[in-house]
Amino acid sequence: MKQRHVHSLFQRLLLTLIILVLLISSIFFISLLNSSALQDLKASSFNLFDQRVMYRSDAIQKNLNERCLDTDDVAMIISATHPLYEHRKTLTSPYLNEDILNRLHSLTKTKKINGIYLILDKEVFHSKEYPAFYLQDASPEESFNDKTDITAKYGDAALLKQNDFILDQNWKPSLTMKEDEDTFDFYFKPKKAAEENPQLNMLNCGYWSTSSHMADSPTPLLSYNIPLFNQDHQVYGVLGIDLSVEYLKNYLPYEELNDHSKKAFLLANRESDDAYHIILSNGPAYSAYLKYDTSIVLTDAPYGKRISAPALSDDTLACAHQLKLYSSFSPFQDTLWYLIGVGSEDEIFYSTKQIHQLLLYACITALIIATLVALYGSMLFTKPIRALATRLRQTPVTTNKIELPKTHIKEIDELSASIEDLSYHLHGAETRLSYVLHTIDIPIGAIEIYNERKVFCTEKVGTLLGFRDPSKMEYTFKAFMEEIQLFNKKIISSEKQINTEHRTSDIYLIHVTNSAEQTCWLRFLINRVEGNRVIVVSDVTLEIQEKEHLMYERDHDVLTQLLNRRAFRVHCEAILKQADLKTCAMVLWDLDNLKLVNDTYGHDAGDHLICALADVLQKERGPNCIAARMAGDEFLLFYHHFENEEAILKHIRHIHEVVNETEMHFGNDDITRVKVSAGISWMPKDAMDFDTLIKHADFAMYEVKNTQKGNIRTFSEEHYLHNNLIFDGRQELMNILEEQRVSYAFQPIVDAKTGAVLGFEALMRPNSDILKTPSDVMQVAKTQKQLHRVEYMTWTQSLSHFSQQVAIDKQWKLFINSIPSIPMLDEIKQYLEEHYHEYLSKIVIELLESEEIEHSYMLSKQDFCRRWHAQTALDDFGSGYSSDHRLFNAQADYVKIDMEFITNIARDKGRQMLVKSVVSFAHSHDIKVIAEGVETHEDLVYLIQHDIDYLQGYYIAKPAYAIKDIEESKQQEIRAIYKEI
Numbered sequence: 001m002k003q004r005h006v007h008s009l010f011q012r013l014l015l016t017l018i019i020l021v022l023l024i025s026s027i028f029f030i031s032l033l034n035s036s037a038l039q040d041l042k043a044s045s046f047n048l049f050d051q052r053v054m055y056r057s058d059a060i061q062k063n064l065n066e067r068c069l070d071t072d073d074v075a076m077i078i079s080a081t082h083p084l085y086e087h088r089k090t091l092t093s094p095y096l097n098e099d100i101l102n103r104l105h106s107l108t109k110t111k112k113i114n115g116i117y118l119i120l121d122k123e124v125f126h127s128k129e130y131p132a133f134y135l136q137d138a139s140p141e142e143s144f145n146d147k148t149d150i151t152a153k154y155g156d157a158a159l160l161k162q163n164d165f166i167l168d169q170n171w172k173p174s175l176t177m178k179e180d181e182d183t184f185d186f187y188f189k190p191k192k193a194a195e196e197n198p199q200l201n202m203l204n205c206g207y208w209s210t211s212s213h214m215a216d217s218p219t220p221l222l223s224y225n226i227p228l229f230n231q232d233h234q235v236y237g238v239l240g241i242d243l244s245v246e247y248l249k250n251y252l253p254y255e256e257l258n259d260h261s262k263k264a265f266l267l268a269n270r271e272s273d274d275a276y277h278i279i280l281s282n283g284p285a286y287s288a289y290l291k292y293d294t295s296i297v298l299t300d301a302p303y304g305k306r307i308s309a310p311a312l313s314d315d316t317l318a319c320a321h322q323l324k325l326y327s328s329f330s331p332f333q334d335t336l337w338y339l340i341g342v343g344s345e346d347e348i349f350y351s352t353k354q355i356h357q358l359l360l361y362a363c364i365t366a367l368i369i370a371t372l373v374a375l376y377g378s379m380l381f382t383k384p385i386r387a388l389a390t391r392l393r394q395t396p397v398t399t400n401k402i403e404l405p406k407t408h409i410k411e412i413d414e415l416s417a418s419i420e421d422l423s424y425h426l427h428g429a430e431t432r433l434s435y436v437l438h439t440i441d442i443p444i445g446a447i448e449i450y451n452e453r454k455v456f457c458t459e460k461v462g463t464l465l466g467f468r469d470p471s472k473m474e475y476t477f478k479a480f481m482e483e484i485q486l487f488n489k490k491i492i493s494s495e496k497q498i499n500t501e502h503r504t505s506d507i508y509l510i511h512v513t514n515s516a517e518q519t520c521w522l523r524f525l526i527n528r529v530e531g532n533r534v535i536v537v538s539d540v541t542l543e544i545q546e547k548e549h550l551m552y553e554r555d556h557d558v559l560t561q562l563l564n565r566r567a568f569r570v571h572c573e574a575i576l577k578q579a580d581l582k583t584c585a586m587v588l589w590d591l592d593n594l595k596l597v598n599d600t601y602g603h604d605a606g607d608h609l610i611c612a613l614a615d616v617l618q619k620e621r622g623p624n625c626i627a628a629r630m631a632g633d634e635f636l637l638f639y640h641h642f643e644n645e646e647a648i649l650k651h652i653r654h655i656h657e658v659v660n661e662t663e664m665h666f667g668n669d670d671i672t673r674v675k676v677s678a679g680i681s682w683m684p685k686d687a688m689d690f691d692t693l694i695k696h697a698d699f700a701m702y703e704v705k706n707t708q709k710g711n712i713r714t715f716s717e718e719h720y721l722h723n724n725l726i727f728d729g730r731q732e733l734m735n736i737l738e739e740q741r742v743s744y745a746f747q748p749i750v751d752a753k754t755g756a757v758l759g760f761e762a763l764m765r766p767n768s769d770i771l772k773t774p775s776d777v778m779q780v781a782k783t784q785k786q787l788h789r790v791e792y793m794t795w796t797q798s799l800s801h802f803s804q805q806v807a808i809d810k811q812w813k814l815f816i817n818s819i820p821s822i823p824m825l826d827e828i829k830q831y832l833e834e835h836y837h838e839y840l841s842k843i844v845i846e847l848l849e850s851e852e853i854e855h856s857y858m859l860s861k862q863d864f865c866r867r868w869h870a871q872t873a874l875d876d877f878g879s880g881y882s883s884d885h886r887l888f889n890a891q892a893d894y895v896k897i898d899m900e901f902i903t904n905i906a907r908d909k910g911r912q913m914l915v916k917s918v919v920s921f922a923h924s925h926d927i928k929v930i931a932e933g934v935e936t937h938e939d940l941v942y943l944i945q946h947d948i949d950y951l952q953g954y955y956i957a958k959p960a961y962a963i964k965d966i967e968e969s970k971q972q973e974i975r976a977i978y979k980e981i
Contacts, residue, residue, distance in 0.1 A: 013378040013381060013382065014374055014375060017370075017374030017377065018370075018371060018374055021366075021370040022367075025363055025367060028363075029363070041351075042349055042352045043303070045348060045349050045350075046303040046304060046317075046319075046348055046349070049319065049341060049343065049348050050304065052341065053319050053320075053321055053341030054319075056252060056265065056339060056341075057322075057323060057338075057339035059251065060248070060339055061323045061324060061339075064243075064325065067111050067113050067241065067243060068206070068224050068241075069224065069239065071203065074202055074203065074226060074228075076103055076107075077103060077118065077228070077239050078228060080099045080103050081100060081118070081120075081228060081236075081237065085124070085230060085236045097133075097156060097159050098159060098162075098163060101133055101135075101155070101160070101165075102163070104116050104117075104135055105147065105165075107241075108135055108137045108150065109143070111241060113137065113242060113243060114136065114137055114138070114221065114242045114243055114247055115135060115136040115221070115241065116134075116240070116241050117133060117154070117239075117240050117241075117242070118132060118133045118238075118239050118240075119237055119240075120132065120236060121191070121236050121237055124234070124236040129174035129175060130174055130187075131174050132174060132175045133152075133154060133155040135151075135165070136150070136152075136153055137149055137150055138151070140247065146164065150166065151165070151166050151167070151168045152165045152168060152171060153171060153172070154172055154173070154175055155173070157171065183211055185211070186207065186223050186238075186240060187225065187238050187240075189209070189332075190207040190225045190226060191227050193205045193207065193227065193331040193332070194233070195233075195235055196331070197331055200331075202226050204327060204330055204331075205226065205227050206226045206330070207225045208222065208223070208224050208225075208337065209222075209225065210222055210279055219244060219246055219292075220279065220280070220292050221242045221243065221245065222243040222244075222245065222248060222279065222280075223241065223242050223243070224243075225238050226238065226240070248267065248280060249280065252265040252280075252282045252339075254282050254283035257343065262285045262343065262344065262347045263286075263342060263347060263348075264282060264284075264285060264286040264341075264343070265281075265282045265283060265339060265340070265341060266282075266296075266341075267280045267337070267338075267339060267340075268338050269335055269336060270336050270338065271334060271335050275296065276296050276298065276338065277293060277294075277295055278291065278292060279292065280292065283342065286312075289309065289310075289312055290342070295309075298318060298320060301317060303317060304317045304318060304319045305318045305320060306318070307342065315344050315345040315346065316342065316343070316344055316345075317342075317344070318340050318341060320339070320340045321338065321339050321340075322336055322337065323338065325337050384408075384409060384412060385407070388404055388412065391404055391405060392404070392419070402419060403420065404416040404419060443464060443538060444537070444538040445464055445536075445537045445538075446458045446534065446535065447533075447535040447537065448535075449532060449533040449535070450532050451531060451532065454474070454475075454476065454477065455477055455479075455480040456473065457473050457475070458473070461473075464522060464537050464538075465484075466486070466512075466514060467483045467486075468483065468486070490512045490513045490514075491512050492519065494508055494511065495508070496508055497509055506525075507523065507524070507525050507526075508523070508524040508526070509522075509523055509540070509544075510523075519541075520541040521540050521543075521544040522537060522538070522539060523537070524536070524537055554566075557614075559610060559614075559629075560614035560629050562614050562618060562627050562628050562629045563626065563628035564628065565628060565629075565630055565636075568630075568636060568638070571626050575626075575640050576690060582641050582643060583639075583647075583648065583683070584640045584682070584684075584693075585638070585680055585681070585682050586636065586637075586638055586680070586693035586697045587636065587639070587678055587679070587680050587697060588630070588635070588636055588678065588679045588697040588698055588700070588701045589613070589617070589634065589635040589637070589676050590633055590634050590676060590701055590705070591610065591613060591633035591674070591675070591676055592675040592676060592709045592710055593609075594610070594632075597609050597666070600666075601666040601670075605664075608664065609672075612662055612674055613635060613662075613674055613676065614629065616655065616658055616659050616674075617635055617637060617655065620654065620655045620658055621637060624639060624640050624641045625639050625640075634701075639651070649680075652680065653712065656678060656712055659674050659676050660674065661673075662674045675710050676710070677701060677705060677709050677710055677711060677712070678704070678711075678713070679697045679698060679699070679700030679701030679702070679703070679704060679712075679713055679715070680697060680712065680713070681693050681695075681696035681697040681700060681714070682714065682715070686715045686717070696720070700713045700714055701713075703716075703719060729770050729776065729779075730780065730784055732780075733777065733784060733786060734786075735768075736768060737786065737789045737790070740797060741766065741767040741768060742764055742797055743961060744762045744763065744798050744801045744802075745762075745763045745765055745959035745960055746760035746762060746801075746960065746961070747760060747763060747957065747958070747959040747960075748760050748956065748957045748965075748966050749761060749813075749930055749950050749951070749952045750951050750952075750956055750966060751950060751951075752931075752943065752944050752948050752950055752951050752974065753944075753978045754971070754978075755966070755970060755971030755972070755974035755975055756971070758812070759814060759815055759844060760812060760814060760815065761815040761846070761952065762794075762801070762814060762815065762816055763959050778790065787821065791822045791825070792825065792827065794818070794819075795816065796831060796832075798814065798816050799816075799832065799839060799843075802839065802963065803836055805962065805963040806839075806963055808838050808839070811842075812963075813843070813844050814839070814842050814843055814844065815844045816843060816845055817846045817875060820847045820857060820858065823860045823861070824857070824860040824861045829864060840868035841868055842870075843865075843870040844871045844893070844894065845861055845864075845865060845871070846873045846896070871893035872892045872894075873894035873896055873930070874894070874895045874896065876896065876898040876932075877896055877897050877898060877918065894928045894950075895918065895922050895927050895928070896931075896952075897918055897929065897930070897932060898933075899932040899933020899953070901914055902931045902932060902933045902934060902943070902953070903933050903939070904936075905939050906936070906942040912942075912946075915931075915948075919946065919947050919948065923947070928949040929947075929948055929949050930951070930952060931943050931952065931953070932952050933952075933953050933954075934952065934953030934954075934955050934956060935953050936955060939955070940955060940977065944974065944978050944981070945977075945981055957970070
């Protein structure tokens with residue numbers, strides 16, 4: 001059994017408290033994780049970020065809408081440009097141009113924009129280039145009384161100077177543009193939209209774009225462009241405003257997204273593809289990566305969108321809000337503008353992670369504090385218990401009563417009191433036990449070894465082990481081992497015994513010489529109890545002697561003191577396992593005149609005769625020979641390791657002579673010589689195993705007994721093969737008769753005219769591997785004079801099987817094979833009349849035609865038949881003694897023609913003549929004829945055609961253990977054949 005680990009109370013208590021703390025913490029964390037609080041907190045963090053972006057998108061959309069040109073602004077410009085268009089006077093009219101210029105200047109102040117421009121179509125105004133005015137305000141939020149904050153990029157220089165506008169260093173009088181260049185989409189796209197959508201007004205054709213070409217700006221500009229057309233919808237120019245990206249950044253403060261400046265605003269547009277094209281990026285953490293005209297892709301994420309862009313990590317999230325810059329009627333409504341907030345997951349969920357860390361630190365701190373508290377509490381709780389345990393360990397073993405200190409803890413003090421009481425009672429019990437053992441003088445003692453330091457012995461240990469001071473009871477471990485070394489010198493032998501009751505203990509049996517120089521046996525039972533070794537020593541000399549005596553009686557015959565058959569087998573089989581046995585022999589001896597002595601002088605004299613033979617065998621057997629009494633008057637000698645057979649035969653003949661010369665005196669000085677016979681089997685010539693050697697020696701003895709007693713005969717394989725059935729079947733027959741080990745199969749006998757069943761013949765089936773057929777049983781029974789028992793078994797068992805399957809009202813008969821040489825015994829008649837009298841009228845006794853029938857025996861069976869209205873049949877007619885004479889004298893009701901004369905009768909003239917004569921003779925004496933062995937259809941037809949009364953054979957039905965009618969098809973076949981006659 002596996003020993004469990006030992007834990008202190010302190011460890012158990014500390015472990016329990018720690019498990020409790022861990023359990024509570026686990027419940028807290030599991031509850032927190034299973035709840036949606038942490039997920040809600042994370043969602044709230046992102047929603048806050050999203051709301052800030054949405055708020056800023058509303059603000060920037062409002063700002064852009066305020067700076068867009070509305071209907072009044074457009075009307076004001078139209079009213080100034082329309083006369084110019086009507087007269088096709090491009091820029092030659094100072095009055096008209098000055099009016100346009102002043103109105104453009106007025107719009108820069110009211111809209112607070114970075115620039116405003118008017119571009120006239122060169123085709124309409126018949127110019128090589130596009131006439132244009134472009135005024136730029138570097139600080140639209142600041143207001144000046146003069147025009148010093150305005151610079152002119154395009155327009156008539158004289159007119160501009162006349163109106164106090166400062167010319168830009170890159171000033172140009174007109175603009176050169178090409179329609180196939182994307183940089184001029186700000187002009188051509190709104191112009192084209194107006195031309196293709198005549199139903200739309202100018203504002204609906206407005207177009208937002210990015211460009212830096214007109215302003216020659218290093219940074220992109222956000223522009224809003226409106227086409228100008230007359231009442232006939234002919235476009236003659238485009239009016240537009242500029243908002244610099246740097247100026248717009250003032251309205252996209254990334255600081256409001258968080259406090260760490262690690263987020264950014266993006267202004268982007270998207271057309272038909274999935275990519276977002278960045279217009280501006282405001283935020284130092286992303287400005288270097290998300291520049292103007294950079295394309296990004298947004299994909300769905302658990303929270304918001306995830307940005308896919310070069311040089312950005314995968315943990316960058318975004319939320320995008322669309323800016324409604326176009327109406328639903330605008331041709332550019334598919335071009336969507338977005339304000340996008342960008343930040344890393346760590347930044348967006350910074351507060352959530354802080355709360356996670358705070359919870360983790362709080363839990364770890366709580367666990368540490370709880371562990372320290374549990375440690376301190378456990379130490380405080382177990383301190384008095386440790387002190388109590390220390391006091392117990394320090395208490396001497398021989399102390400009569402243990403006194404323990406008080407801990408002032410109720411339960412522990414109660415335990416201490418119980419220990420004190422227990423120690424007192426144990427000491428008393430030990431004293432009483434020692435007194436009892438001393439009084440009754442039981443040779444037993446105990447040794448306890450404490451942690452390899454001290455040894456305590458009971459009072460008898462010193463005497464049992466022969467210590468120098470037998471009265472000494474306490475030793476140091478070193479002194480005890482010195483005594484044990486002296487004891488070891490007295491050991492004669494030792495063995496370890498198998499312990500089936502106490503598997504944790506070791507048991508040793510030691511044969512020693514005691515102090516009186518006498519041998520004795522000591523048993524040591526060694527066990528471990530909580531680290532200490534406990535040894536129980538007992539003197540088992542009487543037990544060993546008694547055991548040896550019982551073993552001797554078990555292995556030896558009580559009368560002759562030779563080995564019995566069981567012990568003889570053990571010794572022989574041990575020798576047969578050895579290699580190179582050379583020549584061996586098994587000899588079976590048998591007294592020839594034991595029965596005569598028993599009958600003449602009594603069984604005591606027979607016992608003296610048996611002992612005399614045993615004495616001779618024991619005395620004369622010599623080396624390499626084992627003698628045993630087999631049973632009764634049979635003895636066995638096994639010779640082994642001899643050089644040849646002659647040496648063994650010489651020894652056997654010598655013993656035979658000595659036995660035959662031995663004289664016994666019985667009664668009135670009657671002298672009787674001992675006479676024996678012997679059978680020998682050799683190894684390896686005759687057999688290689690114990691059982692076969694004895695069997696063959698027994699067969700040799702059997703031959704001696706059945707030929708000439710008093711001789712010696714060796715086993716003959718030829719004789720054994722010829723007579724082995726009788727030899728082997730002797731005991732088997734007895735077993736069959738005792739155990740009724742037979743079954744009966746039943747073969748139907750049918751009417752040759754109707755196919756109806758007349759009855760069934762009971763056929764014996766022995767249940768034996770030796771006597772396999774009825775003839776084997778009969779052969780052995782005849783030699784063993786057991787035919788009368790076979791006859792009894794045949795009658796009782798066949799009727800038993802028949803009565804169990806056939807109802808009394810059924811008219812079927814039972815054909816029983818009776819032995820003609822056995823009379824109808826009274827015990828058979830009495831048994832049948834008591835148990836089966838209702839079935840006796842159905843019996844047909846079959847007399848074996850192969851046996852010579854005793855006339856008186858036949859008369860006894862005929863009388864039995866007449867008494868019970870039964871019938872007789874002569875079986876196997878034609879195969880035995882003087883068949884015609886037997887048929888005439890038997891006065892049988894049926895005659896069964898042997899199958900030897902039925903088989904192939906349809907083609908054999910000789911068989912036909914014989915059967916015809918039997919049928920004619922039988923019918924003339926009113927005897928019915930039964931044909932046995934019908935196995936073909938041709939034979940069946942012939943027999944029916946030639947007046948056979950009944951049929952039996954495999955063609956009609958095979959013998960079976962179940963009694964039943966034959967198949968209907970066979971009955972129809974028989975009737976059909978008979979009908980054709």
